[in-house]
Amino acid sequence: xxxxxxxxxxxLLLITALHVYWGIGGIWPGRDAAxxxxxxxxxxxxxxxxxPFASFAVAACLGLATLWPMALEGxxxxxxxxxxxxxxxxxxxxxxxxxxxxxxxxxxxxLTPEQPFARLDLRYYSPxxxxxxxxxxxxxxxxxxx
Numbered sequence: 001x002x003x004x005x006x007x008x009x010x011x012l013l014l015i016t017a018l019h020v021y022w023g024i025g026g027i028w029p030g031r032d033a034a035x036x037x038x039x040x041x042x043x044x045x046x047x048x049x050x051x052p053f054a055s056f057a058v059a060a061c062l063g064l065a066t067l068w069p070m071a072l073e074g075x076x077x078x079x080x081x082x083x084x085x086x087x088x089x090x091x092x093x094x095x096x097x098x099x100x101x102x103x104x105x106x107x108x109x110x111l112t113p114e115q116p117f118a119r120l121d122l123r124y125y126s127p128x129x130x131x132x133x134x135x136x137x138x139x140x141x142x143x144x145x146x
Contacts, residue, residue, distance in 0.1 A: 042117025
């Protein structure tokens with residue numbers, strides 16, 4: 001399970017870094033703010049990236065989630081009991097699973113129709129959210145007795 005914890009933390013760290021990059025004005029994977037927003041936000045008629053505060057807030061949440069698998073596996077000391085870490089991991093799993101499932105619904109497609117986001121979401125973003133959610137669920141469930 002340590003390999004899964006490291007893999008989850010690494011993926012989340014990379015996603016966190018991307019949100020920090022966008023918060024400081026980065027435009028990848030676009031050519032400008034509008035094309036970047038169409039690739040990573042996808043809401044109808046989006047033409048600019050969210051405010052830096054929003055990107056940094058998401059990065060902070062993801063950064064905290066990055067630490068959770070490591071704490072759950074005892075890789076570093078934490079004041080939280082294992083049962084609390086496991087229960088919180090299940091909540092984190094539910095958030096990622098809900099986002100991953102939402103990406104395959106007609107409701108989400110109507111909400112986020114911009115290209116290339118819609119295509120990238122179906123191909124990468126939603127499946128990645130499902131895998132992250134599944135990883136958190138596996139780690140959490142391994143901590144609950146019998």
